[in-house]
Amino acid sequence: MSEMTVSQHALLGAPHEYLTPIERPTLDEAKAWCRHLASTHYENFHVATWFLPNKVRPHFESIYAYCRVADDLGDEVADPSTALRLLDAWGSMLDECYDTPERSLHPVFVALHETIRECDVPRELFADLIHAFRMDQVKTSYNTWDELLEYSHYSANPVGRLVLWVCGYKEESIALLSDKVCTALQLANFWQDVVEDAERGRRYLPADAMERFGVEEGQIIGRVFTPEFRTMVEHLVLRTRQMLREGGTVSKHVDRDLSVTLDLFRKGGEAILAGIAAEDFDVLRGRPVVSKTKKLSLLAGALGAKIRAGMSR
Structure with a gap:
């Protein structure tokens, strides 16, 4: 496998709509992907963000997309061990987004890096959410x-x-x-x-x-x-x-x-x-x-x- 192993292969076994593309999307393409997910997957979130200033809405769409995919990796995969593996992979892709963002291929992380860069968002806030989804697999x-x-x-x-x-x-x-x-x-x-x-x-x-x-x-x-x-x-x-x-x-x-x-x-x-x-x-x-x-x-x-x-x- 190439150096792009994390981004290209980590989500094998995930719901098909969340699989990582082979080529890195442009920032505009990544933002559009997140906007589509936010506006079609959960109507209440889309409505609520309408009341926010235009300049911050793309940030909320990328954050929502991150949360939505992570949640689905935990909830939409029947086998807990598979779900844990996928959540570990999502966490590795989060680290990649912070440490070597040029390697990120998934549209969520291409868009999310822009939010992280512009707003200086602490990694811990995103990592805590993955921790919660992992808890769901082991504590019922x-x-x-x-x-x-x-x-x-x-x-x-x-x-x-x-x-x-x-x-x-x-x-x-x-x-x-x-x-x-x-x-x-x-x-x-x-x-x-x-x-x-x-x-x-x-x-x-x-x-x-x-x-x-x-x-x-x-x-x-x-x-x-x-x-x-x-x-x-x-x-x-x-x-x-x-x-x-x-x-x-x-x-x-x-x-x-x-x-x-x-x-x-x-x-x-x-x-x-x-x-x-x-x-x-x-x-x-x-x-x-x-x-x-x-x-x-x-x-x-x-x-x-x-x-x-x-x-x-």
């Missing part, structure tokens, strides 16, 4: 709230910190507020997806909470909703909502454009928690969802805030 249940916080430290918090960093906010005090929002969003998704996660062999409901409220493991896969289960979920939702509110003050420390986007994500988390409460905390009968009407309301509010921000300049 959680015993305590603190274990969930540790997982979120790697899986969710780096995303918020990347958003702040690219927008020029590097203060740790602001990042810590963002951590609370990102962790709360991660937890809200866990409470929303209890059944779906159980069907995939994962449990994010902490075992100590289940024991405290008298909930049995079999109730989840068997969808046995009891008053005890309701009380447990209500407790977890209230705790998560408090964290979301505490971290939400991050919007007061950033410019109006970024504040609109951060508020949109926070309100999305609040809507998920409200949806769970509206179902009387019964997350076993089906996945609580945010209605289209609510989504439109959130977007309309964000659009109004963006317009007001523009008029105030």
